[in-house]
Amino acid sequence: MTEKNRKYVFPLLLDLHYVKNDVLKTCYKIVNHIEAANIIVVPLEYSYSMKKYNNIVQDLINQALKIGKPIWVYSGGDFGYSLKNQNVYNFRFSGFKSKLNRRTFLLPAFVNDPYGLHINKEFSTINKQPKPKIGFVGQAKGGFLKYLKELLSFAKTNIKRFVIKQLRDYQAFYPSITKRAKYLELLKKSNHLQTHFILRNSYRAGVKTLAEKHKTTQEFYQNIYNNPYTFCLRGAGNFSVRFYEVLATGRIPILINTDCLLPLDNKINWDKHCLIINEANIKTMPETIVQFHAKLSNQDFLKLQKSNRELWNNYLRRHTYFKEVHDIFCNILN
CATH class of the missing domain: 3.40.50.2000 (Glycogen Phosphorylase B;)
Structure with a gap:
């Protein structure tokens, strides 16, 4: 895996398969057979995997549904995609609270620790001043020109969504x-x-x-x-x-x-x-x-x-x- 394609991987798997985080190794284990699993994880971002590996993903989901296992799906990008099946739990960065179902898990943006990397100091607090x-x-x-540019970008995004049938919420x-x-x-x-x-x-x-x-x-x-x-x-x-x-x-x-x-x-x-x-x-x-x-x-x-x-x-x-x-x-x- 490279930095270029890591955005397509379900984030949990980065720490279970690639980095192998010690904390998560005590919580999760990758098994070889679907029947032995408590949950089924679609390993790649949903829209990407449905485009590249549609039959494989559908088969995995169907197998999980058949044996009644909960399915974790990662729907990445700026918009995300809502899946309706009762057994599917959707992990995404974006969405509207009033429209998301109870099986949605909002992902934080996983940023690196800025101290030592971008800030050459250790963490310290700032005292209160009279004015915020x-x-x-x-x-x-x-x-107007910037507004128009944003509007054109919005139109382009939705043309792709309808014409190419991208799996992203409107x-x-x-x-x-x-x-x-x-x-x-x-x-x-x-x-x-x-x-x-x-x-x-x-x-x-x-x-x-x-x-x-x-x-x-x-x-x-x-x-x-x-x-x-x-x-x-x-x-x-x-x-x-x-x-x-x-x-x-x-x-x-x-x-x-x-x-x-x-x-x-x-x-x-x-x-x-x-x-x-x-x-x-x-x-x-x-x-x-x-x-x-x-x-x-x-x-x-x-x-x-x-x-x-x-x-x-x-x-x-x-x-x-x-x-x-x-x-x-x-x-x-x-």
Whole structure:
């Protein structure tokens, strides 16, 4: 397996077959016969595997259904695909909470530990200041031309979905880049906030070389590290990778809720780890942030940063996440 094709592999199998994580080896075991398994895992991303290995995948699923075994399917990418069968549990990054069934498991974006890799320091907390300090580095540009470009990209995606019959859920047009610009401008205008934004005109600032990628990645993480809060809004799919990068850094995400489902929501009280603002209330976002910040003592502020770093380390890394999923499924199977 190479870095190029790892996105097609069910994430759990990366730690069972390729990396062989010691923690997960105590929870999971790959067996040779379907009858001996508690669960059946479709090893490759669903849309990709149905395109490349349709008959094999269908046969595996049919065998699992025949003997009544639960099936785990990984539906990756920005959109994901909803499967309806009662025995299928769908692992995906994206989706709308109001539309997803109870057999959906939201995957966190599995990001690498930024400390030592992108931030040349050890984790430490930031003391509370009178005004909330909010950071953001990323693609955010307003104007009609950018809006039109996003609309054309949306049309292209849906043409592929219908013509090529790609297995991905339909979602309404959402111009995330122009919305980011609008919402960040709302924060910049507030006299009660400190904002430290680096706005890009293109994804990753249009980098072309490894040196440029390294530089912009360091700028990205340094901004998160230097600011206790970071603004997080969905991209093409209804999820934010930045949200998990902020938690990994031990900082506080301000997440704009666009009908989001967050991972392990039956286990994690997300309101204790971030500020979640419904998009319908976006006009009062600055006031909401100020009120949230004012309620925290400096001790609580430091504790929140530490707990977010611990949350990422204990629940949102690939091996720790699937350890939690194992425990959930033990209860389901029993």
